[in-house]
Amino acid sequence: MTSDTFTIRSIEAFCYRYPLATPVVTSFGKMLNRPAVFIRAVDEDGVEGWGEAWSNFPAPGAEHRTRLVNEVLAPGLVGRKFDGPGQAFEILTKGTAVLALQCGEPGPFAQAIAGIDLALWDLCARRRRLPLWRLLGGHASAIKVYASGINPGGAAQTAEAALKRGHRALKLKVGFGGETDLANLAALRAIVGTGMLAADANQGWSMEQALEILPRLGRFDLRWLEEPIRADRPREEWRSVRASAGMPIAAGENISSVDDFREVLAEVVLGVVQPDIAKWGGLSKCADLAREILASDKTFCPHYLGGGIGLLASAHLLAGIGGDGWLEVDANDNPLRDLFCGPVANVREGTIQLNHNPGLGIVPDLSNIERYRSI
Ligand SMILES: [Mg+2]
Numbered sequence: 490m491t492s493d494t495f496t497i498r499s500i501e502a503f504c505y506r507y508p509l510a511t512p513v514v515t516s517f518g519k520m521l522n523r524p525a526v527f528i529r530a531v532d533e534d535g536v537e538g539w540g541e542a543w544s545n546f547p548a549p550g551a552e553h554r555t556r557l558v559n560e561v562l563a564p565g566l567v568g569r570k571f572d573g574p575g576q577a578f579e580i581l582t583k584g585t586a587v588l589a590l591q592c593g594e595p596g597p598f599a600q601a602i603a604g605i606d607l608a609l610w611d612l613c614a615r616r617r618r619l620p621l622w623r624l625l626g627g628h629a630s631a632i633k634v635y636a637s638g639i640n641p642g643g644a645a646q647t648a649e650a651a652l653k654r655g656h657r658a659l660k661l662k663v664g665f666g667g668e669t670d671l672a673n674l675a676a677l678r679a680i681v682g683t684g685m686l687a688a689d690a691n692q693g694w695s696m697e698q699a700l701e702i703l704p705r706l707g708r709f710d711l712r713w714l715e716e717p718i719r720a721d722r723p724r725e726e727w728r729s730v731r732a733s734a735g736m737p738i739a740a741g742e743n744i745s746s747v748d749d750f751r752e753v754l755a756e757v758v759l760g761v762v763q764p765d766i767a768k769w770g771g772l773s774k775c776a777d778l779a780r781e782i783l784a785s786d787k788t789f790c791p792h793y794l795g796g797g798i799g800l801l802a803s804a805h806l807l808a809g810i811g812g813d814g815w816l817e818v819d820a821n822d823n824p825l826r827d828l829f830c831g832p833v834a835n836v837r838e839g840t841i842q843l844n845h846n847p848g849l850g851i852v853p854d855l856s857n858i859e860r861y862r863s864i
Pocket of ligand 1: 689691715716742
């Protein structure tokens with residue numbers, strides 16, 4: 490048996506919810522607590538791997554993804570031999586495609602499969618005794634990060650706290666009315682100085698609203714404007730927004746197929762492309778995709794807003810693929826992130842450094858968060 494071949498003994502998902510004192514607000518909805526779906530894969534040699542499935546919305550959806558892993562997907566993998574995570578990804582995706590359509594749930598299936606895929610990549614890197622970033626082809630373990638998820642309320646305080654923790658780059662949530670957005674952008678530009686500042690509208694504007702506000706964003710020297718309009722609006726609308734924007738446009742967290750990513754890579758609309766490995770594609774699809782993003786002369790910045798295991802895997806992907814992009818690091822209170830993201834929690838001068846341990850480089854201890862377990 491080669492070290493790349495493995496037989497799955499078990500796959501299990503665990504669901505947690507951390508209650509929030511301050512909700513996380515976006516232009517489309519609020520998070521009153523922080524969910525996380527962590528996934529453990531174990532092979533017949535007893536080697537473990539850890540992954541995470543995106544589960545932020547809708548609010549009750551994390552338990553559903555957990556059940557999809559435990560009751561629908563895992564039973565089809567246990568006892569089977571694979572020659573790599575990509576093979577398991579294809580078998581799961583093809584084997585459940587009709588079921589996902591019938592349920593009207595391609596998203597939750599893709600997220601659950603992505604989480605399993607991350608666990609199998611960690612497992613394979615541990616089998617090879619290589620850090621995941623090295624297995625993905627990386628040469629340097631340091632990456633740039635930015636503080637994300639900055640709410641419209643208390644934006645300046647959140648930003649100042651992020652800078653104190655070592656951040657040098659910020660991304661503000663916008664789409665809460667021109668007055669609020671512009672005042673927050675002015676405050677954050679003053680706080681971050683010449684550092685990187687980006688804004689995320691979370692699909693919150695119509696094309697007309699975006700075109701109206703764009704000229705007023707010019708003075709903030711934004712590194713990018715993210716999802717100004719709905720991800721599914723016609724490409725002509727995206728092209729119009731791009732033509733009026735003085736800054737690069739970013740998107741990708743709501744794109745969920747190779748073909749759709751290739752369509753945006755062939756256009757000049759997006760300057761920054763942001764796949765989310767826990768939401769679609771895992772590393773089996775997104776590692777090659779990230780290489781294509783760089784080959785298209787666009788900036789690759791992994792999207793991520795969840796618990797620590799998916800964040801750490803995203804850091805490994807960026808270090809593994811390279812480029813000059815930033816890793817998204819949520820600035821809000823969440824021990825489900827901080828306790829499991831290893832060196833990503835240690836930001837210095839806007840960068841983090843991954844370690845040389847095998848796989849993700851950490852072994853999660855879920856007993857620390859048992860009190861937050863929901864199923
Ligand atoms: Mg976003």
